[in-house]
Amino acid sequence: MPFLIHIATTTPPHRYSQEEVRTMSRELFRTSFRDIDRLLRTFDTAGIEWRHFCRPAEWYIQGRPFSARNAVYQEEAVALGTEAARTCLTQTGVDPRAITDLWWVSSTGLATPSPDMRIAQRLGLSGKIRRTPIWGLGCAGGAVGLSRGLASAAADPDAHVLVVVVELCSLTFLARDQRKSNLIATVLFADGAGAALILGDRAYERWSKRVQERPGSSGAWEWKGSHSIHWPDTEDMMGWDVGDDGWRVVFSRDIPEFLRRQKREHFAPAEEKIDHWVVHPGGAKVLAAYEEVLGLNQESLESAHETLRQYGNMSAPTVLFVLKDLAERRSLRSGDRTALLALGPGFSSERVMLQWR
Numbered sequence: 001m002p003f004l005i006h007i008a009t010t011t012p013p014h015r016y017s018q019e020e021v022r023t024m025s026r027e028l029f030r031t032s033f034r035d036i037d038r039l040l041r042t043f044d045t046a047g048i049e050w051r052h053f054c055r056p057a058e059w060y061i062q063g064r065p066f067s068a069r070n071a072v073y074q075e076e077a078v079a080l081g082t083e084a085a086r087t088c089l090t091q092t093g094v095d096p097r098a099i100t101d102l103w104w105v106s107s108t109g110l111a112t113p114s115p116d117m118r119i120a121q122r123l124g125l126s127g128k129i130r131r132t133p134i135w136g137l138g139c140a141g142g143a144v145g146l147s148r149g150l151a152s153a154a155a156d157p158d159a160h161v162l163v164v165v166v167e168l169c170s171l172t173f174l175a176r177d178q179r180k181s182n183l184i185a186t187v188l189f190a191d192g193a194g195a196a197l198i199l200g201d202r203a204y205e206r207w208s209k210r211v212q213e214r215p216g217s218s219g220a221w222e223w224k225g226s227h228s229i230h231w232p233d234t235e236d237m238m239g240w241d242v243g244d245d246g247w248r249v250v251f252s253r254d255i256p257e258f259l260r261r262q263k264r265e266h267f268a269p270a271e272e273k274i275d276h277w278v279v280h281p282g283g284a285k286v287l288a289a290y291e292e293v294l295g296l297n298q299e300s301l302e303s304a305h306e307t308l309r310q311y312g313n314m315s316a317p318t319v320l321f322v323l324k325d326l327a328e329r330r331s332l333r334s335g336d337r338t339a340l341l342a343l344g345p346g347f348s349s350e351r352v353m354l355q356w357r
Helices: 018-029 057-061 066-092 115-123 138-154 180-188 201-210 255-260 284-294 298-311 318-329
Strands: 003-010 014-017 050-053 101-105 130-134 160-168 191-199 221-230 238-243 246-251 276-279 337-344 348-356
Touching: 003 066, 003 201, 003 318, 014 018, 018 050, 018 057, 018 180, 050 191, 050 298, 066 115, 066 160, 066 191, 101 115, 101 138, 115 130, 115 160, 130 138, 138 160, 138 191, 138 221, 138 238, 138 318, 138 337, 138 348, 180 246, 191 201, 191 318, 255 284, 276 284, 276 298, 276 318, 284 298, 298 318, 318 337
Parallel strands: 101 130, 101 160, 276 337
Antiparallel strands: 003 191, 003 221, 014 050, 160 191, 221 348, 238 246, 337 348
């Protein structure tokens, strides 16, 4: 089976406290809601302290057209994706020319050719790599990218697979969109990027003999399978409404309650003992719903809560931040099993099972 050997993450430079974003949101929405101060209390209960954006806050208030925002996406997605991927390769000592597969995951901008082509050139990857861009999976994209990257490495024991996940959620913000869902989006979403390096089993054996120690880690995750769920007639729960001025966020308030109605077996095999849980922190209410369904306490999802607190919801790459935090925070033991979970548009769920070795 293939191995996930390393994760690297990065964020853009503009960092704001939750209180700073709250003040900005109040100015933007105060004329549209009589109860604006009541609605803004969601900033206090979101479990978020800091977020990063690819542009200064005042840039977003000016109401720029979709073409301008998408041009920024094409520039910044390549820059952040390249930074995360280069860090991942450098910290593992893997030659960029050894990469056989490049998976690109993003849903917050458009580009053809997709940004992974420019990233491959900046990294000096081989001209023979197998590129696969994935779009439209939203918050589930990081888990799905890992799942598909691991599956491709299972088919090729010599594979060196690089998964790059970038979301610039701030660029989808529309200052003229005065709906409550857009206000709630300002409470939660942020920008970030992550990269994961996966090796086929033969490639892993060769690599592990060469490398005795790596920064922040002393092992790797072996893939133990993946599982996808798609619930029918739930397309309106999460996604984009495409308009002339860009994408308007669709984010149902019923997501936590929908999650509570599901069975634990939807998210973890009933017969398996799970030592660690890595879940996408869609928000404080989503984490509370996960804890209820899975029968966990808040400490069990410590890495998810901490990631949400430090970075907010960065959509697809967030789950990579959570997995990285788990590896750095906990003393993982050989044989420990981790369930990685994320929800996304569809409405759907992706599960990746990993075992520390």
